[in-house]
Amino acid sequence: MAFEPVARTSQIKVGECRIVEMGSHGGPTAPRRIALYRLADGFYATQNECVHRGGELGDGIVSGGSHVVCPLHQWRFDIRTGTCEVAPGTRIRTYPVKVEADVIMIDLDGGTPAVLGLPPDQD
Ligand code: FES
Numbered sequence: 001m002a003f004e005p006v007a008r009t010s011q012i013k014v015g016e017c018r019i020v021e022m023g024s025h026g027g028p029t030a031p032r033r034i035a036l037y038r039l040a041d042g043f044y045a046t047q048n049e050c051v052h053r054g055g056e057l058g059d060g061i062v063s064g065g066s067h068v069v070c071p072l073h074q075w076r077f078d079i080r081t082g083t084c085e086v087a088p089g090t091r092i093r094t095y096p097v098k099v100e101a102d103v104i105m106i107d108l109d110g111g112t113p114a115v116l117g118l119p120p121d122q123d
Contacts, residue, residue, distance in 0.1 A: 003098055003105035012038045017068060019048055019058030022108060034106060037079050040065060044079045045095040045106045051116060082112060089117025
């Protein structure tokens with residue numbers, strides 16, 4: 001698959017995140033919800049579903065200029081690498097993002113896969 005357009009740069013401000021839906025234009029794959037972020041140095045994308053219990057990361061809060069905090073139980077993930085601070089060894093999937101003119105594009109086939117580490121002793 002190639003990069004698909006998901007939003008215009010004017011639709012998301014630095015320090016914000018949102019959910020975008022991809023693959024819903026009659027393609028062979030089922031639509032997927034992706035979390036899109038704008039940090040000071042550019043745009044990033046990760047899987048939307050939190051690896052803990054499925055919270056929507058695109059509805060979370062961007063914290064410290066580089067992390068997203070899940071809205072359900074506040075696990076923190078590095079937006080650039082996908083690594084999780086609460087569950088070492090766990091990582092959410094990240095996707096490549098590029099901008100052409102003012103259009104943000106995501107490649108669902110690229111990036112780094114998710115990894116489930118050992119569950120922590122907490123909920
Ligand atoms: S569902 Fe994300 S921290 Fe629990």
